[in-house]
Amino acid sequence: MTAAMPLPGLLARLTADPGRPRLTWYGDDGERVELSGHVLDNWVTKTANLLVEEYQAGPLTRVLLDLPVHWRAVVWAMATWRVGACVVLPPAGRPDLVVTHEPARHVGEGTDVVAVALPALARHLEGELPAGVVDATSAVMTYGDVLTWMPEPSPSAPAVKVGEQLVAHAALEHWARSVLERHGECPPGGRLLVAVPADALEDGLGLALAVLLLGGSVVLCGPGIDAVARQRIARAELVVGQVVVAG
Template structure:
């Protein structure tokens, strides 16, 4: 019997409707370097994406043609900012400095930087429970940890994405909004994937999106946790994690 490839959501709105059809089901689970565990259900993931999209549109006028540089590692917050950028119809620029951005979203700001003449600057704190950045943000920059929570849980007005505009800008071939469905087309449905962090953030994002587009869920590992579990002596620890999180596929790096 020939198996059929699951159909892919056409855009971020369709993807989020898929993930919230079962709103309480875990979709992203994060294991950090310091042992922190963060779990986002489909409903919570959509809530975060809505808030972040509202910030981008209302505060920074992000829309089709806006280039948002995501200077972020492979982290659960990177998934939120990517989906929010696409939902605003803008271009997420990852892993390249060949494109001059309009907005820079970074977890490692230059303390001496000041906004006003260059791109708008958003500082993202990666700690799970942070309510504000631990250090003062550069003058004129937005402290995402404090700002995102002030925006509505429901999506406000957003400009419609333009099919031919770039959704993902990388050092490789860019992906247009019209090509997202093919880019994240899943091979399987309802997988529970253990995915290690990777310096290839664009490739890592594709692995994340392909799993979500197949109505699946992920357990994401920070770089140190992924490296530790990949060591020969960590087999028992990895097996316990796989069993406890009901993992169906393990990828300790991008495919």
């Protein structure tokens, strides 16, 4: 099951080396967030529990990530894959659930909406939420640190929609590695700086997943960070290389 459904095995490896940095975020505003293997697994586990307990997410559930390139987007994608559901990106027709930092854009669509505040220290989304929208910024922390009941996995179920193509969970690792090969490389266990445009979440998710599956660590930079700042970050974070996707 681990080979066909890569997320359970990946999370197990993260917790086997719990203190090692696995996902580091540099925001355009100077914010730096570092998630160790333990912390990343904890975020993914809590979010997966929310998806299952509140929205019965599982195979064939389409979760629209209407988010910019961000560490929280990586967490929500990994949680979606952990429950066996499918990540879709805008525009995506009518998904089963929308995860967004701008919930007002999805009012009246007839779909469940989850709001996510992006700042690391935020405890709720600023402003008044539209009726029926759940603020996951605070809600996700109330869910268990251990996975509760998870749906029966289906390796043939879609894991991500790439353009008009659906990539199955059994092919998720191959897809992620192909994204990495298209833009650069990372040695097994390496620490890689990744920078992609704000609207290139597909590339950002694929690169992050590929590096993590290689046993590595990701330094994810916001799209507004320029080349000079990236060089400074690369030196400070001791990365083995950079993958910068042009806008």
